[in-house]
Amino acid sequence: MNETEYKDLHMTRTFDAPRDLVWKAWTDPKLLAQWWGPHGFTAPYCELELRVGGKYLVHMQDPEGNINPMNGVIQEINPPEKLVLLTQISFEMDGKRPEANILTTFLFIDKGSQTEIKLVAHPVKVDPELADAINGMEEGWSQTFEKLQALFTK
Template sequence: MPEFSAPNEIRIVRTYDAPVQAVWDAWTDPAQVAQWWGPRGFTLTTHSKDLRIGGTWRYTMHGPDGTDFPNKTTYHVVEPLRKLVYDHGATDDTPATVPRHGAVRRTGWQNPYGHDHGPGRC
């Protein structure tokens, strides 16, 4: 994995015991994302997902009390099966939630190997 790029950067790493394709699909396929995205008890409706640099994912998280939370994510890096970087927490009326050095917090997924090494290896 690349080193930290800023002294205030936090890096969280998780190893999945799954093939790279399955992990990529879990992050990029709207039907699969709906099974795990958001807080426990919430459901998710994807309105559109344009998985390319500059593309957006528009979705609504539905709270257990019936409150809807519209969201817009913008993709900054899309390298299939390798890396996905995006901002998080924006809407059409508000910017992404956590500013950082005049930019936004970026979150993502990265396969440090660049290809599938089999189960438990990525």
């Protein structure tokens, strides 16, 4: 498969928290570490350089204890309304290290005591070995958003 065979993922979710708090959960590494990743995954290490061209790195740890690094560059940032990330995902698989690059746009829409997030994830480059990961993005983001909402209801 090549990048032209993957469709963009479009998702919208509403969170029971004001926009400034939701933005902070995305941009404060200590908060990000509390909710990032699908169910069963943790994020023991997060760093974020909040500026255009700034780098970020999240060590996503799977239930077996394997670290799956996600890193990338901030393409656009307009606090607290918009965040655009170019993410590189690379996993060790059978002695190889295939990659996927995804351009993801997050819009944070103020709804008073709630915040709506609109996500568009555009696969830019995907090595064939990561096809399942790319095809599972919707489920992964849905679970990640559930964990984010749980952060606001603690």
